[in-house]
Amino acid sequence: MDIEVLNQMGFITEETIAFIEAVSIVSVETGIAAYAVGGFVRELFLGEKNEDIDITVEGDAIQFAKQVARLLNLTNVQTHPQFQTASVQAPSEGWIDIVTARSEYYPYPGALPVVKSSNITEDLRRRDFTFNAMAIPIRERKMLPLVDPFSGLKDLQKGLIRIMHPKSFHDDPTRIFRAVRYQTRLNFQLEAETKEAMQTALKANVLETISNDRIRNELIAILHEQCPNNALRLLDEWNILKYIHPGLTAVHAYNGLISQIQSSLTQFALLIPFYKIVSWEVYLLGLISILQPDDAQNFLERYHFPRSVQNKIDELRVVQERDLINILEQHDHLKPSRLVELLDGLSKETLLWLMAKVSTPQARFHISLYLRTLRHVKPQINGHTLLKMGMKPGKAVGDVLRAIRKEKLDGRLITLDDEKTYAKKWIDTYLTDGT
Incomplete structure (x- = not known):
């Protein structure tokens, strides 16, 4: 060769x-x-x-x-x-x-x-x-x-997946997860004796012999796959998901969402190819979001997921508190500044989960618009310029910059001179009010 x-x-x-x-x-x-x-x-x-x-x-x-x-x-x-x-x-x-x-x-x-x-x-x-x-x-x-x-x-x-010996899954139960990955990635099938050996191993509760950290790593590897939806379906079919967490067995609750996440990730990669997305975290959000809050927290703690995942679970609570799904689905025409107000502070991974979660094309368009354009809109003017224009240091500087950004987002301020003119009106108001 x-x-x-x-x-x-x-x-x-x-x-x-x-x-x-x-x-x-x-x-x-x-x-x-x-x-x-x-x-x-x-x-x-x-x-x-x-x-x-x-x-x-x-x-x-x-x-x-x-x-x-x-x-x-x-x-x-x-x-x-x-x-x-x-x-x-x-x-x-x-x-x-x-x-x-x-x-x-x-x-x-x-x-x-x-x-x-x-x-x-x-x-x-x-x-x-x-x-x-x-x-x-x-x-x-x-x-x-x-x-x-x-x-x-x-x-x-x-196209056959064959173990090396009958006790292979007992020796290393993580091979069960690898078999799932190969079956879905390569479109291969378990050889008959291998399938029987896996079923025997699962009945013997071999997954209880491996650490939660190893199970977490195997789950992440599955979520890294190009089409994790099929792998998750197999995990459920083989009664492995219920071992990972009993609340993950309702396939109908996440199948459509995982497929939609895959579409969102593909669309985002085409529109904004230079942004790095931790795709497995988006899929994990899809899984965890079907759990009750206490179950989700227990899941994270049991498998020792990194702090970055915990942060995104916290963001799911923000989504709920802001009632974002209902607002995005029920309003076809949202001002850019309103979109920024709603979506600022959420990670790209959570936004892509949200894009998959909403049910209307207009809601998905609004999230995409924010990801592609609106979140990058910032005033040309800065705090140092405002201080030179006569403002005193303090909370008011941030208030003025936020107000300028809002006007800029909605198209009422275009140039740096526009921003300075608008800022001067604010400064005059603050000085008049004695603040």
């Missing part, structure tokens, strides 16, 4: 080629076999571009990584001796992991694995599914024929 051809076909980048070449050079110099593994191999055979490459070596990964970094003039190498792994930071590819081939066993269900150094076959044996248990040797600037001891390529071609 020629890496130049893969680059020409658009499967890998120039930087990935350089990294593979460096790996092959170090492999020859040290005599340590190196392999591309995991998702990189899977995506390659699916014909998908994948910039994330993971390397497994049959030897000391830490020293191997340092030599690769030296060849590429890269200086940032993170090492984790207890896990026999290292990560090299490439300029545009992010962190690339280099790992010592290892075998592992789980001392009890849900535990983190105990590992020891091994060979590539044993390393592949510990993977979650057969299509992730493939490797491509890297040597002499080439990616050599596939190492596939567990027939992962055949399952990949058939």
Whole structure:
């Protein structure tokens, strides 16, 4: 498999080629076999571009990584001796992991694995599914024929998700969540014995053996998917959502909302592509908003979500207190200044949730108008200018600036001179009133 051809076909980048070449050079110099593994191999055979490459070596990964970094003039190498792994930071590819081939066993269900150094076959044996248990040797600037001891390529071609052994879900119950992601992302199906093994594991309550933090991370990964609605439906169908929280099992309550959130995110990305949105937080708001307030708070505390999520839950309460949904749905013609008054202070994520929640096109247009334009409208004049014009420091300065912004939003002030003229009237009023 020629890496130049893969680059020409658009499967890998120039930087990935350089990294593979460096790996092959170090492999020859040290005599340590190196392999591309995991998702990189899977995506390659699916014909998908994948910039994330993971390397497994049959030897000391830490020293191997340092030599690769030296060849590429890269200086940032993170090492984790207890896990026999290292990560090299490439300029545009992010962190690339280099790992010592290892075998592992789980001392009890849900535990983190105990590992020891091994060979590539044993390393592949510990993977979650057969299509992730493939490797491509890297040597002499080439990616050599596939190492596939567990027939992962055949399952990949058939669109089957197959575990490596019957107790796989008992060893690591988070594989259940990963199976959901693969089934919805790749449109694959669980192989019959794998499905039976999952049902057996769920009946044995294996999810109770993993920490809430790990469940939170898996839920976030699902909400990161391009189409989380299908994944959430599967979680409900497999009775997993009710374990996460009993209040999340009413599929009809959030299915339409999650689909509408997806539409809102797509529209926003097209209209304002340079703004970064934490999309999984928008989807999480969609889920949490169907819970009662006390249940929502319990959910956040149970799974230790970051403070940024708590802030957005607080914003949902603001939405309710301001009666925003009713106001936006019942008024087709709202002045720009009124929209700003209603929506200022809400995060982009909460606004996108709100855009999905409202039921009328005009309400969605108003929120979109605020996101695209109105929230950026600010007076050209500032507090320093007002003080030079004769105002005294204090609350009144802020009042004048807010009044100018309101007039500017509604189109009554256009130029800087307009703003100064308007400000002078305010200042004269304040001075006359003795304030």
